Amino acid sequence: MYEVKKLVKKFDKVKVLKEIDLDIKEGEKIVIIGPSGSGKSTLLRCLGRLESPTSGKIYFDNKDITKIHNTHEIGMVFQSFNLFENLTVLENITLAPIKTKLLSKQEAIKKAREYLKQIKLEDKENNYPADLSGGQKQRVAIIRALMTNPKVILFDEPTSALDREMIEEVLNLMEDVAKEGITMIVVTHELNFASNFATKIIFMDEGKILESGSPKELFNNPKTERLKEFLKG
Amino acid sequence: MSFFNDIGDSFYKSFIYDDRYLYFLEGIKNTLIIAFFAVLIGIFLGMIISLIKDYNKEKNKLKILAKICDFYVYVIRGTPVLLQLMILYYVVFKTVDIPIVLVGVLTFGLNSAAYVSEIIRSGILSIGNGQKEAAKTLGLSYFQTMRYVIFPQVLQNMLPALGNEFITLLKDTSVAGYIGIVELLKASDIVSSRTYDYFFPLIVSALIYLFFTFLLVRFMRMLERKLNHVRS
Ligand SMILES: Nc1ncnc2c1ncn2[C@@H]1O[C@H](COP(=O)(O)OP(=O)(O)OP(=O)(O)O)[C@@H](O)[C@H]1O
Ligand SMILES: [Mg+2]
Numbered sequence: 332m333y334e335v336k337k338l339v340k341k342f343d344k345v346k347v348l349k350e351i352d353l354d355i356k357e358g359e360k361i362v363i364i365g366p367s368g369s370g371k372s373t374l375l376r377c378l379g380r381l382e383s384p385t386s387g388k389i390y391f392d393n394k395d396i397t398k399i400h401n402t403h404e405i406g407m408v409f410q411s412f413n414l415f416e417n418l419t420v421l422e423n424i425t426l427a428p429i430k431t432k433l434l435s436k437q438e439a440i441k442k443a444r445e446y447l448k449q450i451k452l453e454d455k456e457n458n459y460p461a462d463l464s465g466g467q468k469q470r471v472a473i474i475r476a477l478m479t480n481p482k483v484i485l486f487d488e489p490t491s492a493l494d495r496e497m498i499e500e501v502l503n504l505m506e507d508v509a510k511e512g513i514t515m516i517v518v519t520h521e522l523n524f525a526s527n528f529a530t531k532i533i534f535m536d537e538g539k540i541l542e543s544g545s546p547k548e549l550f551n552n553p554k555t556e557r558l559k560e561f562l563k564g
Numbered sequence: 565m566s567f568f569n570d571i572g573d574s575f576y577k578s579f580i581y582d583d584r585y586l587y588f589l590e591g592i593k594n595t596l597i598i599a600f601f602a603v604l605i606g607i608f609l610g611m612i613i614s615l616i617k618d619y620n621k622e623k624n625k626l627k628i629l630a631k632i633c634d635f636y637v638y639v640i641r642g643t644p645v646l647l648q649l650m651i652l653y654y655v656v657f658k659t660v661d662i663p664i665v666l667v668g669v670l671t672f673g674l675n676s677a678a679y680v681s682e683i684i685r686s687g688i689l690s691i692g693n694g695q696k697e698a699a700k701t702l703g704l705s706y707f708q709t710m711r712y713v714i715f716p717q718v719l720q721n722m723l724p725a726l727g728n729e730f731i732t733l734l735k736d737t738s739v740a741g742y743i744g745i746v747e748l749l750k751a752s753d754i755v756s757s758r759t760y761d762y763f764f765p766l767i768v769s770a771l772i773y774l775f776f777t778f779l780l781v782r783f784m785r786m787l788e789r790k791l792n793h794v795r796s
Contacts (some may be wrong), residue, residue, distance in 0.1 A: 383699050403703030412697035417716040424713060427702035470777075479702055 332357045332414035332483060332514055338387035340373055349538040350387065358564070360509055361516045362546075362555045364563060365535035371518045372487050374535070378516065379407045392482070403431060407480035410488040412468040414475070414535045420447070421456040424475040433479055446474040450504060454554060466497025470504050483514040490521060502528075519550040526550055529530075534558050578764040584755050592772060598668040598747065599734045599776075604650075605732070610680025614636065617681070619706065622696075630715025633662025633681070638641055646739045648675055652680035653743045665765075668740040668747070676733050683725045687718035720791045727784035731777050738773075748772060 333355035340348040347370045355361060363371045375390060376382040380396060389396040391405065416424050419551045424446065425439040434442065447453045452463075460468055469489055475485050486505070490498040502524050509528060511514055519525060525532060526546040534542045534549060537558045542549055553559045579585040613633045620630035649671040657667055691714060691758065699709035719726075741750030750764035758764075 379701055381700065401700075401703050405701060407698070409694060409698065409703035412696055413694040415695060415698070416712065417720065427704055430704045430708050430712065433703075449773070475702070485701075514730050551567050 332359075332393060334388075334393075335378075335391040336388045336390075337482045338374075338377060338468065339379060339388060340370075341387045347538050348377070351538075351540060353533070353540065355483075355514065355516065357513055357514055359514055360528055360530045361533060362531075363518045363528040363533045363535060364520070364522070364525065364561070365515065369535040370538040371535055375407075375485050375487050375516065375518055379405055381407075388450055389501050401431070403433060403479035404482045406476035406479065406484040407485045408469070408472050408484060408489050409478055410491050411464070412460070412472045414463075414472055416460055418451065419452060419459055420463070420471055423460070423471060424478050427475075428478050431479070439478070442478060443474075446477065448473060449507075463498065465493045466500050469493065469497075469501045473501070473504055473508065475512075477508065481513070483516065484508070486515065486517040486519070488518050488520070490519065512521075522550070534561070536561075569751075574759075574764055577759045577761060579659065579754055581621075584758075587746065587751040587754055588748070588768065588772075590746050591748035591769075594665055594668070594740075594745055595734070595737050595747040596776075597665060598672055598737045598740060600729075601669040602672035602676050602733055602737070603730055605682045606676025606729075609677035610684060613677060613681035614684035615710065617685060618710075620747065621711075623704065626730075637678045637681060637719070640675055641682075645671065645675050645736055646742060649743060650741065664743065664745050668737065668745050669741070672733060672737060672740075674692065679729050680726065683722050683729060684718055687722040687725075688714060690721060691717050705752065723788050723791065724786060731780055734776060734780065735773060739780050 333352055333353065335355075337352035338348055338351040339346060339355075351374060363374065365371050372524075373382060377384055380399065380402075380487075383397055387509065387562065403415075414420075415426065416427060417450065421440065423442055424443045425436070428434040428439045428442075429436050444453065444456070447456055452471065455463065455467070460471075473484075473489075487536060490501050490504070493501065498521070502521065505515070505517070506528060517525075517528070529546050531547050532541060532549045533540055534555075534557075536555075541555050542558055549558065550562065553562055577584075579588070613636070616626055616629050620626045634796050642788045649668070653664070653667050672731050693719070695713050696709055699713050704712070737747055738749040740755065744750075746754070748769050752769040756762045756765045
């Protein structure tokens with residue numbers, strides 16, 4: 332699904348990603364871990380077309396990602412939710428499928444209500460984001476991403492802005508989404524979640540992928556000193 | 565008694581004699597025409613200018629157009645509106661047969677567009693990139709994002725600033741008298757130069773301006789309440 336070849340990203344002369352190579356197959360659940368500033372968000376944002384590579388290539392389903400214009404196939408969930416503040420919950424989740432003509436208005440509303448029921452927020456459809464708790468916002472953001480039928484959803488620290496008691500509800504929803512078979516790439520500091528959820532863990536440090544493999548391999552047998560240190564906390 | 569006689573006399577001279585109130589009606593009409601159409605032009609053109617600049621920033625396209633917009637805003641904000649009016653009237657439309665009120669409408673519209681575009685631009689900046697990024701990852705195009713997500717929020721956040729701009733515009737139309745447009749202040753000037761009595765014409769003009777700005781303030785408040793109501 333994704334082929335990343337020698338990806339370099341610089342912000343004013345500073346190399347934040349250093350020749351990253353990465354293959355991601357359909358259906359994989361990737362978790363990216365690593366210390367602050369190691370380039371996790373930048374990599375994810377490149378995969379999500381929010382940053383353009385300085386050099387190197389990213390292919391998505393064999394298409395050069397810089398040549399893709401508007402697409403609903405790559406969804407994203409943000410740490411700060413980014414729900415549309417001017418729209419109700421229902422409008423937030425139906426706007427894109429309706430305006431991009433993916434679904435008719437009726438179909439979109441029907442699908443949206445099913446999802447809202449699934450996350451037990453059916454009585455909030457006419458509320459504005461400002462009325463919701465952080466956990467509720469993030470769950471709405473996740474079903475908003477699902478509404479457009481993406482092939483992959485990228486999550487950048489989806490629970491980092493949440494209080495302890497809300498983290499669980501968001502992680503549970505992500506596990507439900509995973510069961511649908513959709514490809515997911517998640518940056519998170521929730522290592523317990525990662526070890527159950529991930530088919531593959533990627534450890535990044537200073538703009539490079541230092542180690543990658545199954546949760547067992549990485550968590551039980553870290554090879555590099557950097558990962559050992561990182562896992563110690 | 566003679567004080568009241570004087571006042572009555574002054575009032576009579578200023579408004580009744582020779583149907584002088586007609587000047588004021590003409591003045592009100594022209595002031596409102598200029599202000600109203602200038603606001604429309606200002607909003608429309610201001611939105612286009614801010615869109616071009618934002619599109620350029622976002623996509624790195626339309627470079628030349630964006631530079632022209634920058635220059636336009638710079639020039640308009642850097643020169644007095646009276647000077648702009650005179651240039652349009654004495655230079656640009658010197659040889660063109662065009663109703664003089666239209667010159668006023670154009671000047672104030674073009675002037676207001678620069679200020680409105682800056683208000684909208686800072687409104688777009690204040691919203692932050694998160695909203696745009698979320699829209700992009702949902703497959704919405706740039707224009708869909710602006711139309712359904714960004715502009716509604718800009719309007720909501722910037723309503724007070726836009727209201728100020730329109731109040732300023734309404735008052736600034738008073739300089740249009742300089743090129744001979746009979747707007748409200750010019751009307752009172754014409755009358756007082758006949759009667760050598762400034763009291764009533766000036767006070768009445770002031771009251772009329774106040775009345776219109778009062779209406780405008782109320783209208784903007786109503787809009788604000790309506791938009792905020794939606795949110796809570
Ligand atoms: N838009 C930007 N402009 C300039 N520098 C940036 C920008 N975005 C990120 N950086 C820099 O790139 C480096 C990597 O940042 P990135 O956000 O990808 O790290 P991260 O691994 O996600 O960290 P964290 O765990 O703190 O979120 C950091 O040094 C950061 O300061
Ligand atoms: Mg990050």
